[in-house]
Amino acid sequence: MALLDEDRLFPATPRVRDIARALYRTVADLPIISPHGHTDPRWYAENQRFPDPAQLFVTPDHYIFRMLVSQGIRLEELGVPDANGVATETDGRAIWHRFASHYHLFRGTPTRLWLDHSFQTLFDIERRLSAETADFYYDRISDRLAQDAYRPRALFERFNIEAIATTESALDDLAHHRTIRDSGWGGRVITTYRPDAVIDPDFPGFAANLARLGEITGCDVASYAGYLDAHRARRAYFRDFGATATDHGHPTARTADLPRAEAEALFARVTDGSASADDREAFRAQMLTEMARLSVEDGMVMQIHAGSFRSHSDRVAAGFGRDKGFDIPQPTNYVTALKPLLDAVGLEPGLTIILFTLDETVYSRELAPLAGVYPCLKLGPPWWFFDAPEGMKRFREQVTETAGFYNTVGFNDDTRAFCSIPARHDVARRVDCAYLADLVVTGRLAEDEAFEVAHDLAYRLAKEAYRL
Amino acid sequence: MALLDEDRLFPATPRVRDIARALYRTVADLPIISPHGHTDPRWYAENQRFPDPAQLFVTPDHYIFRMLVSQGIRLEELGVPDANGVATETDGRAIWHRFASHYHLFRGTPTRLWLDHSFQTLFDIERRLSAETADFYYDRISDRLAQDAYRPRALFERFNIEAIATTESALDDLAHHRTIRDSGWGGRVITTYRPDAVIDPDFPGFAANLARLGEITGCDVASYAGYLDAHRARRAYFRDFGATATDHGHPTARTADLPRAEAEALFARVTDGSASADDREAFRAQMLTEMARLSVEDGMVMQIHAGSFRSHSDRVAAGFGRDKGFDIPQPTNYVTALKPLLDAVGLEPGLTIILFTLDETVYSRELAPLAGVYPCLKLGPPWWFFDAPEGMKRFREQVTETAGFYNTVGFNDDTRAFCSIPARHDVARRVDCAYLADLVVTGRLAEDEAFEVAHDLAYRLAKEAYRL
Amino acid sequence: MALLDEDRLFPATPRVRDIARALYRTVADLPIISPHGHTDPRWYAENQRFPDPAQLFVTPDHYIFRMLVSQGIRLEELGVPDANGVATETDGRAIWHRFASHYHLFRGTPTRLWLDHSFQTLFDIERRLSAETADFYYDRISDRLAQDAYRPRALFERFNIEAIATTESALDDLAHHRTIRDSGWGGRVITTYRPDAVIDPDFPGFAANLARLGEITGCDVASYAGYLDAHRARRAYFRDFGATATDHGHPTARTADLPRAEAEALFARVTDGSASADDREAFRAQMLTEMARLSVEDGMVMQIHAGSFRSHSDRVAAGFGRDKGFDIPQPTNYVTALKPLLDAVGLEPGLTIILFTLDETVYSRELAPLAGVYPCLKLGPPWWFFDAPEGMKRFREQVTETAGFYNTVGFNDDTRAFCSIPARHDVARRVDCAYLADLVVTGRLAEDEAFEVAHDLAYRLAKEAYRL
Structure with missing residues (x-):
């Protein structure tokens, strides 16, 4: 599909x-x-x-992290740099899982359209992002980002x-x-x-x-x-x-x-x-x-x-x-x-x-x-x-x-x-x-x-x- | 058509x-x-x-001349009377040509609907207004305006x-x-x-x-x-x-x-x-x-x-x-x-x-x-x-x-x-x-x-x- | 119908x-x-x-009486209680008739949808409310309201x-x-x-x-x-x-x-x-x-x-x-x-x-x-x-x-x-x-x-x- x-x-x-x-x-x-x-x-x-999928898609994109914040996830859990040097999440896979397990929040938003477009046309993915497919996505995107193309x-x-x-x-x-x-x-x-x-x-x-x-x-x-x-x-x-x-x-x-x-x-x-x-x-x-x-x-x-x-x-x-x-x-x-x-x-x-x-x-x-x-x-x-x-x-x-x-x-x-x-x-x-x-x-x-x-x-x- | x-x-x-x-x-x-x-x-x-087609359709209608002005045509080029007596265009056919050659500006506007309605139902015209058809329009409308009807x-x-x-x-x-x-x-x-x-x-x-x-x-x-x-x-x-x-x-x-x-x-x-x-x-x-x-x-x-x-x-x-x-x-x-x-x-x-x-x-x-x-x-x-x-x-x-x-x-x-x-x-x-x-x-x-x-x-x- | x-x-x-x-x-x-x-x-x-149909549907519902007022009916004619004790209409059937004969005012409004839904699903009525059907409605609704159901x-x-x-x-x-x-x-x-x-x-x-x-x-x-x-x-x-x-x-x-x-x-x-x-x-x-x-x-x-x-x-x-x-x-x-x-x-x-x-x-x-x-x-x-x-x-x-x-x-x-x-x-x-x-x-x-x-x-x- x-x-x-x-x-x-x-x-x-x-x-x-x-x-x-x-x-x-x-x-x-x-x-x-x-x-x-x-x-x-x-x-x-x-x-x-x-760098990794989280740093490509999640951490720098305010459209994405604002929606996650609106449902109670804290910026530091998403690896967003803290101005005062407080530790934030650095594990890209952990950030990606948080994002993936809340992907339903983006239903009906343009962010969802943009992401699915990238996932399918750039990374040849045809399965929906979710908690279940999070690792599959992370690995696929990581592999591709390592390529010169x-x-x-x-x-x-x-x-x-x-x-x-x-x-x-x-x-x-x-x-x-x-x-x-x-x-x-x-x-x-x-x-x-x-x-x-x-x-x-x-x-x-x-x-x-x-x-x-x-x-x-x-x-x-x-x-x-x-x-x-x-x-x-x-x-x-x-x-x-x-x-x-x-x-x-x-x-x-x-x-x-x-x-x-x-x-x-x-x-x-x-x-x-x-x-x-x-x-x-x-x-x-x-x-x-x-x-x-x-x-x-x-x-x-x-x-x-x-x-x-x-x-x-x-x-x-x-x-x-x-x-x-x-x-x-x-x-x-x-x-x-x-x-x-x-x-x-x-x-x-x-x-x-x-x-x-x-x-x-x-x-x-x-x-x-x-x-x-x-x-x-x-x-x-x-x-x-x-x-x-x-x-x-x-x-x-x-x-x-x-x-x-x-x-x-x-x-x-x-x-x-x-x-x-x-x-x-x-x-x-x-x-x-x-x-x-x-x-x-x-x-x-x-x-x-x-x-x-x-x-x-x-x-x-x-x-x-x-x-x- | x-x-x-x-x-x-x-x-x-x-x-x-x-x-x-x-x-x-x-x-x-x-x-x-x-x-x-x-x-x-x-x-x-x-x-x-x-009077002539320009004075009927262009010069008195602010819907029309404002759009032309928005694309750099000056009011005086459209024969709009100048309050201080400065000369403005008086040649109806020249005004009409300026209007006709910019008719694409009205795409999607009600002015276009109104004009086409007039052109077709009053003047029996079925060709779109453009630089090419400007004279045809000017002549047809002028002829009709001369009739008592x-x-x-x-x-x-x-x-x-x-x-x-x-x-x-x-x-x-x-x-x-x-x-x-x-x-x-x-x-x-x-x-x-x-x-x-x-x-x-x-x-x-x-x-x-x-x-x-x-x-x-x-x-x-x-x-x-x-x-x-x-x-x-x-x-x-x-x-x-x-x-x-x-x-x-x-x-x-x-x-x-x-x-x-x-x-x-x-x-x-x-x-x-x-x-x-x-x-x-x-x-x-x-x-x-x-x-x-x-x-x-x-x-x-x-x-x-x-x-x-x-x-x-x-x-x-x-x-x-x-x-x-x-x-x-x-x-x-x-x-x-x-x-x-x-x-x-x-x-x-x-x-x-x-x-x-x-x-x-x-x-x-x-x-x-x-x-x-x-x-x-x-x-x-x-x-x-x-x-x-x-x-x-x-x-x-x-x-x-x-x-x-x-x-x-x-x-x-x-x-x-x-x-x-x-x-x-x-x-x-x-x-x-x-x-x-x-x-x-x-x-x-x-x-x-x-x-x-x-x-x-x-x-x-x-x-x-x-x-x- | x-x-x-x-x-x-x-x-x-x-x-x-x-x-x-x-x-x-x-x-x-x-x-x-x-x-x-x-x-x-x-x-x-x-x-x-x-109580009666008027008191159920008309008198307490500001969506309804405001629309009737907008067309010149006075609140007192609808039985809306007057704060100063001035007499208002008390005859439920008369109120209902005023409402029914102006039912066309509600065309295109949600009030009309809600009312028709109640009339049909609660009172099994399939004829449109109007001056002509006002009594039919009043009687049907009154009868039902008397039931324990x-x-x-x-x-x-x-x-x-x-x-x-x-x-x-x-x-x-x-x-x-x-x-x-x-x-x-x-x-x-x-x-x-x-x-x-x-x-x-x-x-x-x-x-x-x-x-x-x-x-x-x-x-x-x-x-x-x-x-x-x-x-x-x-x-x-x-x-x-x-x-x-x-x-x-x-x-x-x-x-x-x-x-x-x-x-x-x-x-x-x-x-x-x-x-x-x-x-x-x-x-x-x-x-x-x-x-x-x-x-x-x-x-x-x-x-x-x-x-x-x-x-x-x-x-x-x-x-x-x-x-x-x-x-x-x-x-x-x-x-x-x-x-x-x-x-x-x-x-x-x-x-x-x-x-x-x-x-x-x-x-x-x-x-x-x-x-x-x-x-x-x-x-x-x-x-x-x-x-x-x-x-x-x-x-x-x-x-x-x-x-x-x-x-x-x-x-x-x-x-x-x-x-x-x-x-x-x-x-x-x-x-x-x-x-x-x-x-x-x-x-x-x-x-x-x-x-x-x-x-x-x-x-x-x-x-x-x-x-x-």
Whole structure:
């Protein structure tokens, strides 16, 4: 018995399913454009074998360990590193058994789809994961990971990735990207400029980060002009390593466009540590507009990922640090928040700003109406918790009638889980084909147009929007 | 190849589709009740030929030009009049070509459905609009517009419109309506009382508008009592031209019911120009309650259209003025907002208040629970961006279980685009029949009841709710 | 002609319907676990006959009378008791006729499904209710209610209820539960600890309630420590009558975890009547955390029902009192609101907090992400207005991809309407089976797993979550 249904995610009604399948056949094997994600560039640079199955699938994947935690398993039992050096489980097989014996928790989730896709297509497994099959899985995956065909670059090629972007801090020296570039390997791995650490005054180590930014760039980051120049310099450096985009992970989408003197005074308060919470939010807001201005200058695509309340549990944050599954979405407003930025540069030819949200209520109320009129705005795909079949369906249903398809940008996998990349793109392609098939059968789109749109959503829009 | 699928918008499952089709057949040809819209009464008064295809379809329709603008076309390239007299495109054929060569942008949007409906049913075109067919279209449509059968009154009759309401400012002399009335033509064209210009202190020219209101009515609009009397007089005047309803386009749904002395003091601040932003919002709020009281007096149906952030782009507003596609929805609260009005008159027999929203989150959370208990409240159809198949589906799915069908009021086309009227009503009728058919097949509604409800939604509820 | 379709609520596509039907067959006859509801324990204690059909179906059911009120019928015409002693209709047959002649208002609502289920399965009626059949119904139901087989305990057994929880005020002496326990009858009827009357300073009679709490428990409720001890004592008392859960019906989900001295000072202001509105909200917030701490101590499951604006119409509240259909949902935030409680006890092993909402926007944005990681949090079923087929579908679609099935707790009927209990559980079972069947056909869940999940959702999860 296969883990995967050949017709998974296609509509149940036969006529619609037939069209969805026909559409999917034309996009299933297209190369993967992965313009936004968080895989580790070290993998491609060093091309080392992946360690054991637990470290490949469980320990680094917050989708997986958050679900296990929700049912009473502790992070330390899953080998998640403890920030304070407290011992955590190190036995990969023990971690794998804990995961396997709770695999039923993932029923109905996209994680289940991604994992089964990896298990079947990469490891040729057709028996369901469970306590009973845990050792079989562990041994099979371990055996394969020892083979050269399962090293990162081989998988990259097997996955048919045409281009993948990683995300690095503004302070990163991009050594791994340099190694990749110098290696002669043909895989296209590019970086993305992520300046949160030197823009967000609430970021851990902000003052030190700022000092480091000055050192790296030789700019006078004590002045606002010098600080902006430092960004200019780093953006240019990132572009040397293929970057075509920047990424901004702010708690809100708030923007500001202060008169220069006010912006300088705000920056002074931020740098001397006297900034209030309002100041810090205002500075993040101001910097989104400044970054948009720099994008007008240098042509980099700007991505705004807003709305996550990071590290909701104080105890988990203190014990295990960031990115431990306790980031929770919040209501996010875009209409008033983006107005200052849009008044400043919203009609600039050539500027592209891609918006992401964790608050689905804004799809139809705010984001589609905004992207459906401002030439600079495009909508990113359903993000994070919404990178899932129903999440994708809601996105198309709520966005398309106002913004159409051509103000969206195809799919981003946004993942740290390397093996899930083909699975995620496959899910997105299937769900989009299902949506298009329904439009065809209900007379809302001609069949020949659906084939064109399917190709656009699977490949062309991402490539064009990110200038790849 | 036809542009329109005979079974468009019907569910894909054959048994459901059969029932939807059967329901639709009984309502497809019912007369159109159009109780809320923005067509130009001059058309019916003067019965002039429509100008060229671009001026009929593109230049006045914000649904169309906003989508083109979102992909980098400038308003001036589409012949949209510039507020400052800057030259814009005047060549209709050039505008039409720009539109035609971007027709793929409308894939999946209701605009596409409406346009194809007009092209096929009015202009007998069966080839898809594109750069290649642009001239064919332009010539065909131009030829037809030159025929008497395409003058406004002929189209009105062809569209089988039983009654249509236009919307006029409280200051309008209703000259066109007078002309229509005196012309002996049998078409029923009525007006609607829209007093925003003399109620909203933020409306351009408010002070002058108020002075003009005093002149027209002979009332002392320096006093609150006189101001309310002026409204009484204008409402009566509008009723003389068929008006059965008023319409209120406020940024929020906030209402207030201040003690008389406070209301008078607030009015004084509003009229002497000393009102703060809070005062101005409070005055709009107070006036919704006063308008509801006047509706109790004179029996006019009250419509509240809340939640649009008008003219979001300062630059577009300065360059092109209002209604240029840059109105963006905002989160809108109704529960606390409407309480003062509802405490004042919410249980009054005979009062009807129809609520519209651009924030779909309130359908199930606020509007259906409110309309499902307050006898004065009814829900208007999905408005503006939500006047679309998925928008209509969400409305029914989120409203019906709490408010049923009989606290809704059928369909409003709300349009300036004359040719889209039959297309829009056709979409609404099809989507409602699809929804009803699904209820039948899933055992939630008996088939004989579905036929009755289909007729109610297509015709009777609008006629009764608006007292037409 | 039957009132009920055998396949009601199953998907229309034949293959999906077949699987839904197969799943449903395995859960249709499972015993009912009803862990949260508002039936009257007097019924089971005294086992008296139910009075006339109007008093059984119409007068006590706010779902029914609110819909009739929305179409202009007055509460007094329906026999709803007037708080001020004004005469209301007492003729059951007259009330029944008013209801029957407006039965079309319920088309498309869950009330219609529940009523038809009762009419057909309990009273063997197969003709639709209408003005014409009103007397037939009234006579048939009256006849049956006179039979012993229609007394509460007989119906309880006929409904196959394994356990039912009622809800009592913290001040209730639980006399009816004592009677039930002492009667030797085998039905399992347990209570639930609902302390709003002694926790919410805005509750009518709060000061007197607090004094009464002191009398009952012998605790010094003038001190915060004594007040908390009084809760401890009452919770223990409730547990003696089977209670496994507490229930908290706050206007918001706000929680607080004040330093002890601040909490004591706040309590002092609350008890001496000097508390501001902010204080009163802060006290409710603080008490949710205290109640969670007591749950850690005593193992009671905590339920938070947040977000209802109670008694929205001042006039109805003054005339008829609480629970008259004028409770309206409000936007509700959980992410920042629950943080203090979760920081205090969110990772405690053994603690279970079940969250309910009237704001569906939080399903995917807040509740699923929270319950998908915090081990103490579980999601209650769609509540109140959302206890309906589309509401349930939205719940599963928006929750499952992030939180899975095992962070939800099966179905609660939450009803005062005894006859609706089997109907409501039947609707939930059917809708869940329909959802599971769709997952199976779209390759998102294996068929054998769907059978297991169907059983979990219909029976096991409720039993385990509520520790029954």
